[in-house]
Amino acid sequence: MKKYLNVLRKCPLFEQIEDDDLLKMLKCLGAKVEFFDKKYTIIAEGNRAKYIGIVLSGSAQIIQIDYYGNRSILGGIEKSQIFAEAFACADVESIPVTVIANEPCEIMLIDCAHILHTCSNHCFFHQQLIFNLMKDLAKKIVVFHQKIDIISKRSTREKLMTYLLMMSKKMNSNTFDIPFNRQELADYLEVERSGLSVEIGKLKKEGIIKNDKKHFTLM
Amino acid sequence: MKKYLNVLRKCPLFEQIEDDDLLKMLKCLGAKVEFFDKKYTIIAEGNRAKYIGIVLSGSAQIIQIDYYGNRSILGGIEKSQIFAEAFACADVESIPVTVIANEPCEIMLIDCAHILHTCSNHCFFHQQLIFNLMKDLAKKIVVFHQKIDIISKRSTREKLMTYLLMMSKKMNSNTFDIPFNRQELADYLEVERSGLSVEIGKLKKEGIIKNDKKHFTLM
DNA sequence: TAAAATCTGTTGAAATTTCAACAAAACGGA
């Protein structure tokens, strides 16, 4: 496992845990590493969630297939990031998403039950592990909360303004840059790119915002 | 605290914890009980999240005020339910919602830091407490995930079908009852009630679903 | 049981969003 230390150190699950402890812990948790070729399924939709995954090399994608058969990409997972942790912790009987290898990749899988129930050794770092996992889940909820806040608005203008206000608050300034280009912002807000451009134009004309590309100012 | 035992026993945070242990733990956690009159603010938007709240009597509402000043109700909190736990665990610097008393109510407030960092006594039940909190957070993520799944669809029909398919899967049957009336379903799907009725009518005519009031069948 | 209140489906007009297509602008090599 030693060769993965550089990656694991950056994983939010192992924050504040020393290398030595980490290696011991991985053994204690029964962590296993599996290799997946490009396009192969790492976690299949419909199965019981058991494992928390960590990307050691390569990258993966979370996808979902709706009732028409359209597959939509919910997001990418890069090196050092974890996935499926919420479903594993909640012990759902059927995962609603599929995780596939975006390129050849190595994935660490840890049985979630081993994390939740502290080991007989009562290792101290296990406490930290659970703490980290909790923080991760809580942060994810906050992010989801924001997203729902935004896309539950009915019109493009309201969605956009809700997003901009949120960013302004987060940045603690009425001037800020957003991390999206137009198409990405439209995808995030779940609206049409052309309609979004029109709305930004209107808001500028009305003097409610200033904007140049990714830079926004709320008046 | 004894008089609250009946309520606390039903709280998901204290599952699998015996009465005696619970009482000891509350002391250990420094839990305090506060009274709020109707309409009073229990947790104010914009503050740092510190406390996890539990409704002991009465009920509360989670509300949010948008940039136009419109207040929208995000949900109600009933006796034995907890609130603000995600924001407290994530230690957000500014809570995005306000919690107000719906009627005169008693609220138990627990400093989240006391839960996350196990006490010096190393009480065993503290482990269970953290486990319960984790489960709660994870379940909430799953629910949010579903909600985002649904409302990120662009059309009323797609939202409705996604919801019905989800219910069918959950109930493990293509025939099931939904827990909403029309207006509530429309609110949940974030669409117009009239448009929803039209869409249900179309789907029935097309033979894709059967429906009578709250009872649905997927064909 | 009658009356009142609530829930549901329907309708047409107004507003908004989506879609496709194109042109201008910005960007990134070679």
Add this chain to the structure above:
DNA sequence: TCCGTTTTGTTGAAATTTCAACAGATTTTA
């Protein structure tokens, strides 16, 4: 700098959603 590519804004038509209003069905309550 020039050329090809990507990003962005614009436009008009088609599709969809919202809105307001009403009527029939259902439920509640007095």
